[in-house]
Every structure is written in C-alpha cells, then in structure tokens.
Amino acid sequence: MPYDIGVDVGAVSVNCAVLDADGHVVHEAPYVRHFGRASQVAQSVISQTMSRFDRGDIRSVSFTGSRGDRLARRLGAPHEVETIAQATAAVHVAPGVRSIIAMGGQDAVLLQIDYDASGAWRLESFAMNGPCASGTGSFIDQQAERLALSMYGGEFRMDQDKLDQVLADFVALGEQSAYPAHVACRCTVFTKSDMIHLQNKGETLQNIIAGLHHGTAANFISTMLAGRTLHDPVIFIGGPAGNSLMRKAFSRYFPGLATPPHHASLGAVGAALCSRLAGRTNVLDPAVLTGNRSAPEEDFARAPRLVLTRSHFDPDNAPPPPPETPDGPIPAWLGVDIGSTSTKYALVDENGRLLHKNYVPTRGKPIEVVRELLAGLTAALAGRFTLVGVATTGSGRNVAGDFLDADLIVDEITAHARGAVAIDPGIDTIFEIGGQDSKYIAIGNGRPTDFVMNKICAAGTGSFLHELANKLGINIVGEFQDVALAATNPVALAERCTVFMESDLAAHAQKGAARDDLIAGLCYAIVHNYLRRVVENRRVGRRIMFLGGPSLNKGIVAAFENVLDKPILVPKNREVMGAYGVALLVRDAFLRGEKKTRPRDIGELAATEVGFKETLCRADPACGNECKLKIYRFGGRKSVWGGDCGRYEARVSDVPAKTDYFALRADIFRRHLQAAENGPTRPDAPAAGLPMGLHSLEWAVFWTTLLTRLGYRVVRSPKTCRKIVAAGVESMTAETCFPVKVFHGHVKDLLEAVDFLFLPTVVNIPAPAADEKGLFCPMVQSSRYLVAAALDIPERRIIGPTLLLAHGPKALAYAVDRALPPGHRPGSGTVRAAVQAALAAHQAFQNELRQAGNHAMDVLAHDEPLWIVSGRPYNLHDERLSLGLGRLAARLGITAVPIDLLDLSATPLHRFPRMYWGLGSRILRAATATARTHNLFGVHLGNFSCGPDSFLEHFYGHIMGDKPYLLLELDEHSAAAGMITRMEAFANVVRENMRSSVKAGGRLREAAP
Helix, strand or coil, X not given: CCEEEEEEECCCEEEEEEECCXXXXXXXXXXXXXXXXXXHHHHHHHHHHHCCCCHHHEEEEEEECCCHHHHHHHHCCCECXXXXXXXXXXXXXXCCCCEEEEECCCCEEEEEEEECCCCCEEEEEEEECCCCCCCCHHHHHHHHHHHHHHHHCCCCCCCHHHHHHHHHHHHHHHCCCCCCCCCCCCCHHHHHHHHHHHHHCCCCHHHHHHHHHHHHHHHHHHHHHCCCCCCCCEEEECHHHHCHHHHHHHHCCCCCCXXXXXXXXXXXXXXXXXXXXXXXXXXXXXXXXXXXXXXXXXXXXXXXXXXXXXXXXXXXXXXXXXXXCCCCCEEEEEEEEECCCEEEEEEECCCCCEEXXXXXXXXXXXXXXXXXXXXXXXXXXXXXXXXXXXXXXXXXXXXXXXXXXXXXXCCHHHHHHHHHHHHCCCCCEEEEECCCCEEEEEEECCEEEEEEECCCCCCCCHHHHHHHHXXXXXXXXXXXXXXHHHCCCCECCCCCCHHHHHHHHHHHHHCCCCHHHHHHHHHHHHHHHHHHHHHCCCCCCCCEEEECHHHHCHHHHHHHHHHHCCCEEECCCHHHHHHHHHHHHHHHHHHCCCCCCCCXXXXXXXXXXXXXXXXXXXXXXXXXXXXXXXXXXECCEEEEEECCCCCCCXXXXXXXXXXXXXXXXXXXXXXXXXXXXXXXXXXXXXXEEECCCCCHHHHHHHHHHHHHHCCCEEEECCCCCHHHHHHHHHCCCXXXXXXXXXXXXXXXXXXXXXXXXXXXXEEECCCCCCCCCCECCHHHHCHHHHHHHHHCCCHHHEECCEEEXXXXXXXXXXXXXXXXXXXXXXXXXXXXXXXXXXXXXXXHHHHHHHHHHHHHHHCCCCCXXXXXXXXCHHHHCCHHHHCCHHHHHHHCCCCEEEHHHCCCCCCCCCCCCCCCEHHHHHHHXXXXXXXXXXXXXXXXXXXXXXXXXXXXXXXXXXXXXXXCEEEEEECCCCCCHHHHHHHHHHHHHHHHHHHHHHHCCCCCCCCCC
C-alpha cells in the first residue's frame, strides 16, 4: 500500500504524519520541540517514521512550515505553503468547517473557508499575525518557563520532557482559577509587567495563569478577527489547541468551538494530502540532513571575538566571612531589593562594611522569599548583630516594605547610585541590567543627575538573556559565558526584541551558523540593544560601572568593552548593589538623626504570621472596575494591596502631599460640561451619544454645548473602565494605538443607549502660528470611519461633520449643518448660533484652565521644582490611560501641572518651523518653556505605537539638552508600579539638580530658544 508522509517543521517543533492510500492518518509522530536544532530533530523524526514502513511503499515525503522550505530544498522534496496545508487538512478531518483558528509556535492564523455548489472548498479569507509572536505557542511557553520557579521553587533544566511537564502543571494550575486576573497580552513585555505586578501584589498563580489565557484569546480576537463574523463550524488547531485553558478562553467567544483529531499535526497531514492529490512521488534520504551544514562565512556579518583586555573581572564574588564580634553584637542596617526575577539583601555596619548578602529567585512570592531570606540571615549571623534599621527597594519594595515595616522605601535608581558611588566615588556612568528593566544613570558629584529606564521593550534585560539561553539549551549560569568566550567568529545579530531575536537565532542556525558564534553574537546584540534603545544619545563617561545579574556574565562585559572601547568596572557584590545602596541610605538617615531606632527582631520577622482576605475596592463610587483587593495581616498590622489605578501603590512617605492639578483640571472640566448640558432641551429630544475618548477629552464642552443648542439630549459614555477597554480591544478591525481602542469601547458602550452617535472627523485645531497646520494624527482624524466599520454602525445613526476647528465659526457651522440627520435640521441660523455658543463655552473652559495654571505658577516658590507634564489630552486626562499619574504625583509630594493649564501660545518654536501636528506643537512648546526655566522639569506621557511621538520624543530630548527629563510610555497593561518607580527616581534627580542650581547661583544652563 502506498503511503504519503508529511513533515511540518515549524518555528518551535517538528510534526510528522503518515497517510494511507485512502487518506487516513495511520501514524502521527509525537510532538517534538527542536530548540533551534530543526535539521537534526527533523532528520531523527523522519528516520524513525520511515523505519516503520517498507521504503518501497513510501510514495512521497513532503514538507511545510516556516523552517520546512530550506530542508525541502536540500532534500529535493515538495514543500507546501503552511496555510494551504492547514486548510487542506482541516477540511479533510472536519468536513464542512467554515472557520479555522490556527496557532503555532510563532504564528497565529485565521482561515475562513467557503464552498461552491459542488462542495469544493476555497479559501475565502485569511489573516496572520505580524512579526511579533505574542499570543502564540512560544508566547505561552515563555510565560510558563518564567513562572516555573514560582510553581516549583527551584531551578530546572529546559528540555523536551521537562518543558512538557511544566506546561501540563501550568495548565492544571490555571484550571483551578475562580477569578482570572486581567493580563495585557498585546506584547510579551506588557504581559510580563502585568504578571510581575500581580505576583508582587499577592495575586494567586491560578488566577494569573487563567488571566494570561483569557488575554491571549482577547488579543487574537482584537488583532486577527478584525470585525469579521466567523461562521460555524469553528475549529481550533495547532499545538496550543491541546491546552484546555486556551480552548476554554476561545470558547467564551465561540461556544461551538471544536478541536479536531491530530490538531497539532494538521500542517503535516495537509502537506501529505497535497502531494497525494497532486500525484507527486519522490524518494528521500534523511541522512542528507546529517551532512555538512556549514554555510560560507561571508553569508554572515561578523563581530570581533569576545576578549576581556581592559576590564577587571573578579571571579570571587562569595559572601564575606561572618564578622568577628569581640565587643558584642554589631549595630547593622538591612537593605532588601525585591526585583522582578530575584530578591537580594545586604547587611551593613556603621562604616558601610558589607557584613552579609544573599541572592535568590523571587519566584513571584516576594513576602515568602523575604521571610526565607530573614530566616537564612538569622541562621548565618545569629547573635552577631543588632538590627537598627530596614529599607527596601526594587519592584516589590512597597509590599515587602509593608511586611518589614521598613524605615525607608526607595526606588532602585537611587539605591543603585548610592551603592555604586560608595564602591567607587569616581564613577560617572552606571549601566544596570536587571531581570525586567534596564537602567542608565549619570553621576555627578557623587549623586544621580540623570537617568533613563527601558520604556516597554525588555530586549537586553536579564529575562531576555535567560529565555533565549533556554531556547538554545544553554545553562545561563557559567555555561553561557564559557561558550561565548570560546567562540572565534561571533555572528553580528541585529538588536531586536525577544521574539524577533528568537526567530533570528533559529534562522541563522538553519543557515549553518555555529551555536557558539550565535551565543557570542547574542552578547553583542544585548549590548547594542541597551546602548541604542536605553542610553540613546546620552553621555557615556570615562568611568563606567556595570551592575545587575548579567554583569556576572564575562561575555556581556567583554561585549561592552569591545563596543565602547573603554574599560568596564565590574565590582564585587555587584548583583546586590541595590540592596547595598538602600542599606547605606537607611544607615545615613539614622546617622543624621532622621530615623529613630525601634525594637526589631529578625527571627520574629521571619516567623511573622501572614494571612489575607480578598474583597472588592469601593474607594471610588464612580469607578466601575470592581478591582480585587488583598487585605493582608502582617502579624497585628493590616495592609491593603491590589487595584489597577495605583491607589494602593504610592505609599505614605516623609514628603507631604501636594495639590493634585490633574484633579483640579478634571473638576473644571466636569463643571463646564454640566453647564453645557443646561440648555433648552425638550424631554422627548433625540439622544446623541458623546464617546469620552480621543478629542472629547479636550473638546467635549464644545461638543456638548453644540448638540444641546441644536436640540439634542447629550448622553456621555462613562469613565474608562475594564469593561470599556475589553469592549474596545475586542471590536478592533486593525491594530492601532491603545487610545483608539479605548475610543471604540466608549462608542460601543453608547450604541444601544442613544438615537445618534456624535462622531466628527476632527482634522485640525487652532495653532499659535500661522505657518503651523495644527493637524490631528490620522488615527484621530479617521476614528469615525474606523469605529463605524468595526461596529457596523449605520450611517443614518451618525452625526459626523468634518471639522477644521482652526477655520473659524462660519466654516464650522456649514460643516455641522450639512452633517445633521434629516428631520433634525433646525436651520442655518440656529446652527450658526449654536456654533458661536459652543466656541464661547469652550473658550470659557480654556480661560479657567489658564487661570488655574497661572495660580499654580504664582504660588510656586523660586526654589521649588514644578513638573510640566505634556501629552495628548486623551492620555493625560483619562485615568485608565494615564494610570492616575496626577494623583500619584500629588501623593508622592510632587507638584505636577498638565500642559493644558498653561498658556504656551507666546513660546517660540523657532527650531521646528511649520510644525505639522497641533498637539505636537503644544508638546514642543512646553519642552521649550521648561528647558529655559531653572525650576521647571519636563515629563512627557505618551503611548506605545504612537506615530507622531516616534519623532516628537527625539525633538523633545533635543530641546531639553543636558537638562534631565522623563519619558513615560504606556499601553494596555494596567500595572502602575513601573511608572511609580520612574517618578520616584526622577523626583530624586530633580531635587539633586535643584541643589546644584542653588549652588551655581540659582539657574541652570539655559536652552537656546
């Protein structure tokens, strides 16, 4: 009997299936991951499969998959496009199927099938994910690997059997969830941020894992479905279709979802079917794949060999021996650094001498790990010291600080700078690479004068390194650096994100690159990523200290030395530098008399009973999020954690709270909106829905006055909440920035509650200079068409004038009059009067904002810093998008004013004539005014995937020159912890710059106008 063999060589795995003459699957090889060794694993799978049959009965061997094309060419075998192979197999095993959700290692595909009168199928449409692998099998694997320490509490070696067990346990744990947590899955970095934040707040692994799968399904719906209607039957295929949590998540959207037999191998089944249907025959010798695979060297760009020549790397990093205590216990201060992947402590004496240290994985259980560390410290130094004070730093500093009743809670930027300067007072630059964050810190006179952290991308961080090492089967501890330093000809890899880099490594390996050369190339890629994406054009000094877990890796240190052509200072105890620095800071505070000694017992802290109960947040009656809170009991103390808004993140500090000018702006906005609604509207007037997103966050007073004067009853959408975000994300027909997705959610919320929807096409806004166009970005301009297409809104329900707000009342009235629906047109005179009233109401709103801004400037002392926060109104004044930046700043003792409280029209913009974007002009004017005034400091809040910001941020930095500034970039993730860290660190940098300003005579270097 003739047999046809199909082989699917994908980005992650090799699958193989054998069909008999009737098209039945008679053999399906076990699912095997190839860990970047696709050729070797494919050769093994094919050989084992062919050995089960008589060679003379094998009619064809065909390939498909992202890694299958090259192998097919080497073997002279047929290759079928993956989507065709999948569709062919799906129709074969599930006759009549209409919709196919296919999820592989790095690909996600949506296929829609149609049939003609004869029953023959055709591919009606398809959609594939872009280059990012978020929401695919590899994405789920990464998260399972990252949580493995939390699940098992120990190290594990990444191999086929172990990963399969990890995934099985991962899914089983998630099946126990009662309340899946909210996890953003648009990008692996956002996912990690949310998951780490949830773990640090004490969320259960069960709920986090379930939330991850729900978020992955929601991301697929948002990015792939794109407004399409899927017809039943709907099937789910690919490796992840074997994941019960993934099936359950998709079943929320498609209740009839089915998973057919051979779901993981349908690509292979389809490849064999295509050859069978086409009558192809071929003879294949899998031994060809074991031959010489090396590619010519000129096929790859190369980098110099990694050699340490100018940097001293002390291999002895052992903890210090226990201190001698002939005069009794030593007074000591404890610093604890609770990071995303590891937790460290450092114990110092009065002279700053390190008495003891430890470094362990956080495992997503910060309180449990801190208790274990305290118990270990007690055992190691029992009776040798007296604990005087405690301080915490790192991403889990607040919850751990609450548990420890810490004397000081400090951001990690300040802590690392303090520790580094204590080691070497002459340093001027610090490179710090942590598990999830990368940081650059400039040092002047022994204090931080500028800093920057990676915005959203985790490329070049410790977790990036660890994940790629796992994919290549390399132990990150010891083996990685040995392999990298042994490489003679490193491959020059592009600096890219984790997922792209994984693809690049696999592609280079397929072309013959040696594994050692790839590992060495990865060291260079991490360094280039860090320098280009984090440091950018900031000054790199002459004495550079490298800190963080990756600084233990000689390969990374050698790459920094080679790229910068400068020696790198890699001190002992570098992996606990944050803990050491915060220990010194709390010691300093005690020695200055700012803190008082309290009775403390390390053993009692380690044995403290920790309990909690869960409840819902009711702090704001107007909030509809219903966030889950954990109320801890640390011994006899109560501590509350949870929520999306950061309300419970900004802990009480020594600095008194400041006026919340964002809340003041919100109150002014609310009052003017209420006044605008008080028009002569009849009770039976038609309801016009006003979505409170995008332009409405600045122009809603105008819109409301206009519609009310035209005889409509205005219904506004509520504040952005989880429900609105979810509705917007799931309704998208194209990938856009987060504010546009949220706008979709606001429109959807109004859809069933109103007669009409007010969806203007707002082209521009008034600009201060005649040569400026004042345009909104294309996404805002076209939002009316995007949302109408996504939600299938009939044109008759839309009031959608095209408005050029810079062109005056006559043009506005004409546009509005033309756009009003038939039967609801009061006449041109009424429209003109309504427009005039709307303009007057908007101007009154703007005038009150300016008065508030003038008052803020008037009451500000000359030596008091003020943050000018720039950004688009829909980012600044939507608390979900801004993560409550204004409220958090006020609680942290920071005076922060949004730019719409300031009159910037007279500020020149000489360096950027003919500025295209209206809001961009406002942002750059704010930067110009800030750079020229000694006590003003700039903060810009942007969002991921913003086209105008991609170059405006560079202009912003250029205007600021050497003056420190802060860029915050947010997206779908709801964790405020990263933003709080940056704000606290920037506040310390600002204070230091103000001290320097006073010493220099009251003014900093003025930026040129």
